[in-house]
Amino acid sequence: MRPALERLRRLEHHLLGRPTAAEAAQWQVQLLTDPELAADADAQRQLYHALREAGRRQLRQELELIHSRFEQTTRRRGWLQAATDHLRRALSGRKPGSGR
Structure with a gap:
């Protein structure tokens, strides 16, 4: 393996x-x-963090x-449900608010 890749x-x-304790x-x-090596390790650590x-x-x-789309769909469904109800x-032939 090339030295840079091994490093x-x-x-x-x-x-x-998971290095051993030794x-x-x-x-x-x-x-x-x-x-x-310390500088390379620090740079790599920062890269992983970023x-x-x-x-x-x-x-x-x-x-x-996803949440925004779900809310929009729910609001539309609520409006559509109210209109179809x-x-x-x-x-x-029932009056609105009279129940079933």
Whole structure:
């Protein structure tokens, strides 16, 4: 595997995976002794955080759109139900508000 890909794999393993206690301790030593690795790990951590936040915002927008559409449909259905109830009562000869 190319060195850059291996480095990314290691970063992902320690940031997203489940390293053992020994691996985690060794990783901390590597971060302290290799400032470039520490910078890469921090940049990758920030990238993951930004991606999670973008996903949450997108999901929130999609849920708000679904809710808005549901409310519009419910309001229309309510209006249509009221109009057809009135027509049904008129056609059956009952007065509005007289019940069944």
